[in-house]
Amino acid sequence: MGRETALKQSRREFIIKVGVLGALIVGITAFTRNLYLFFTPSKKEKTYHKYLVGKVDEIPIGKAKEIMIQKKPVFVVHLEDEFKVFSGICTHLGCIVKWEENKSRFYCPCHKGIFDKTGKVTGGPPPRPLDEFTVEMDNNLVFVKVEDKDKSPWS
Numbered sequence: 001m002g003r004e005t006a007l008k009q010s011r012r013e014f015i016i017k018v019g020v021l022g023a024l025i026v027g028i029t030a031f032t033r034n035l036y037l038f039f040t041p042s043k044k045e046k047t048y049h050k051y052l053v054g055k056v057d058e059i060p061i062g063k064a065k066e067i068m069i070q071k072k073p074v075f076v077v078h079l080e081d082e083f084k085v086f087s088g089i090c091t092h093l094g095c096i097v098k099w100e101e102n103k104s105r106f107y108c109p110c111h112k113g114i115f116d117k118t119g120k121v122t123g124g125p126p127p128r129p130l131d132e133f134t135v136e137m138d139n140n141l142v143f144v145k146v147e148d149k150d151k152s153p154w155s
């Protein structure tokens, strides 16, 4: 092996080692940052939007009203002694549920999921109840609080 060949090989090894070391440093830095973000809770306070979803006397007891909030279907249900507000998105695979007034229940036509008037699963494949919003009453008005979602570093 000539001196020039040995020099070229040594230069190539040096470049490879620098490349590997650089990639290692970038990888470790990214991993450490993500580990830190994962275990450090966000210090931001949650913020909410309050939406007017109906008037007490416009929805008779036992009936539901469908509205849209942030372009998503929401059901306002007037139970015997309270109002409940549910997301209209099925917890199975995300189809839109329908309110069946004669049966006082929600029905998902995609896979025959059934939820009772309190949002609990009573049939079909949905794994959990319908998502429920926090209701606030103010005189004759029904409001819901919807959390503003920030983009997480994972999204």
Ligand code: FES
Residues within 6 Å of the ligand: 090, 091, 092, 093, 094, 095, 108, 109, 110, 111, 112, 113, 124, 125, 126
């Ligand atoms: S998406 Fe509603 S039951 Fe499957």
